[in-house]
Amino acid sequence: MKTLLSTQEQLKKGDVQLTDITGQYLDKIRKDNSSVNAFVDVDEDSVQKQANHIQSKIDSGKAGKLAGSVIGIKDVICERGKKVTCASNILRNFESVYDATVIQKLQKEDALFIGRCNMDEFAMGSSTENSIHGPTRNPRNTDHVSGGSSGGSAAAVAADMCDVSLGSDTGGSIRQPASYCGVVGVKPTYSRVSRYGLVAYASSFDCIGPFSKNVTDSAMILQEIAGHDPMDNSSSDKPVGNYMDAVNNPGGKLRIGVPEEYFGDGLDEEIRSIIESSLDELKGDGAELVPVKLPHTPYGIATYYILATAEASSNLARYDGVRYGHRADFEELEKELGMERSAIEQEIKIAVGTSKEEATERLMKLDSPLARLYKKSRTEGFGKEVKRRILLGTYVLSAGYYDAYYAKAQKVRRLIKQDFDSVFSDVDVIVSPTAPTTAFKLGENQDDPVQMYLNDVYTISANLAGICGISLPAGTHSNGLPVGIQFMANSFSETDLFRAARRHELLSGFSEG
Numbered sequence: 001m002k003t004l005l006s007t008q009e010q011l012k013k014g015d016v017q018l019t020d021i022t023g024q025y026l027d028k029i030r031k032d033n034s035s036v037n038a039f040v041d042v043d044e045d046s047v048q049k050q051a052n053h054i055q056s057k058i059d060s061g062k063a064g065k066l067a068g069s070v071i072g073i074k075d076v077i078c079e080r081g082k083k084v085t086c087a088s089n090i091l092r093n094f095e096s097v098y099d100a101t102v103i104q105k106l107q108k109e110d111a112l113f114i115g116r117c118n119m120d121e122f123a124m125g126s127s128t129e130n131s132i133h134g135p136t137r138n139p140r141n142t143d144h145v146s147g148g149s150s151g152g153s154a155a156a157v158a159a160d161m162c163d164v165s166l167g168s169d170t171g172g173s174i175r176q177p178a179s180y181c182g183v184v185g186v187k188p189t190y191s192r193v194s195r196y197g198l199v200a201y202a203s204s205f206d207c208i209g210p211f212s213k214n215v216t217d218s219a220m221i222l223q224e225i226a227g228h229d230p231m232d233n234s235s236s237d238k239p240v241g242n243y244m245d246a247v248n249n250p251g252g253k254l255r256i257g258v259p260e261e262y263f264g265d266g267l268d269e270e271i272r273s274i275i276e277s278s279l280d281e282l283k284g285d286g287a288e289l290v291p292v293k294l295p296h297t298p299y300g301i302a303t304y305y306i307l308a309t310a311e312a313s314s315n316l317a318r319y320d321g322v323r324y325g326h327r328a329d330f331e332e333l334e335k336e337l338g339m340e341r342s343a344i345e346q347e348i349k350i351a352v353g354t355s356k357e358e359a360t361e362r363l364m365k366l367d368s369p370l371a372r373l374y375k376k377s378r379t380e381g382f383g384k385e386v387k388r389r390i391l392l393g394t395y396v397l398s399a400g401y402y403d404a405y406y407a408k409a410q411k412v413r414r415l416i417k418q419d420f421d422s423v424f425s426d427v428d429v430i431v432s433p434t435a436p437t438t439a440f441k442l443g444e445n446q447d448d449p450v451q452m453y454l455n456d457v458y459t460i461s462a463n464l465a466g467i468c469g470i471s472l473p474a475g476t477h478s479n480g481l482p483v484g485i486q487f488m489a490n491s492f493s494e495t496d497l498f499r500a501a502r503r504h505e506l507l508s509g510f511s512e513g
């Protein structure tokens, strides 16, 4: 039974050294990362330095609460001095000058950062195939995807290249890859964890959360990264629950809602029966199963892909190649525009220096040098899926369509939230499969974005409602791939989430620990 806590015990006793642990992980990365592609950047010198530093703190009895943990970080979370590419060409050379709040918090408790994890570009996707670094493959079967968008973070933990990792979940990007790779993944309540230093995709949905090999380790990480942050106005100042207590004492009454909408058409039959046997086990263990209804579920995907793309189109407007981000080659521009370099530079200076109105006016002239620089930089910088979303988001926000799409989707979002409010007045948690299928083959959904979006059918509503969710292993499909079970709990009820998940884990014996 290997958990972070048991590793810490061994480190404290001197049975093992942190350099041995990191050495094993680095060996594993050297051996398997070329096929799995979970990590896009591993700095062995830095790992060595961190290991020595933390080991000396352990030796002198002054180590923080996470000393001994080796963590991978999704390439969308800022680490000072590290490249933060978001798997995008537009940020290929971007280096962060500051640490995200989650990084600061983990560092303060002596966590060790082993490397940067692959992802879908700007966290848009469900397979980690939309990445300038190439796809992440599923460690359980490398012909299959790892899920996404935090596929690198999930695969790194599943392939035993680190203990835990951080990902981000905007519509399922922690839970779905956790399910596909057979690990635990937690999406906390919206605003429970600071987003300061998380590159924005859809700000009213984005959440940072952990991946781990067992429920307890995720609880331990979330315990440290949760809480109010003055650097993120939207972060909640509600007190953080005692997650470790929840996993240590998961017993007691548990009412589990079973929503019929999450077990309908489109669900793989074997997954259905695996989840149903998990439910039988929970029932046998004393949990009460309550049939519930979440009637607006069928509108979740459409609502999400309107609102999230609208927010994305606005958030991604900042990548203009002038202030920062990839800038188109001047020589090519000179040729295309027939302008001297100095004239183009002058144009950029005016745009950056003048008032916003004047800059906008210049940009409205679509053939102005500045507009053409923006266009070329963004055309080269963004991948196909990101462009699709910027276009979709701009469309739903445009004056003529705003009411029909964006405003309407906001109303549906409220209805979805109300569905959950009424169910949670009666049950502690809701249970469902995490995804309708197991990990699909690489390339299988690449030409069909709608099919790709349908993958998010069971995860997306939690983001629309802002509630928390967890995915953990429930079994193995006859195709050899993992099947995940999802629990969702009301906003700020992570303790219920951990209690239910830990109970399931103990019954199933599937996770390590």
Ligand code: GLN
Binding pocket: 123, 124, 125, 126, 148, 149, 168, 169, 170, 171, 172, 173, 174, 201, 308, 456
């Ligand atoms: N698959 C969803 C999307 O493509 C969710 C992504 C996420 O949670 N970051 O938008």
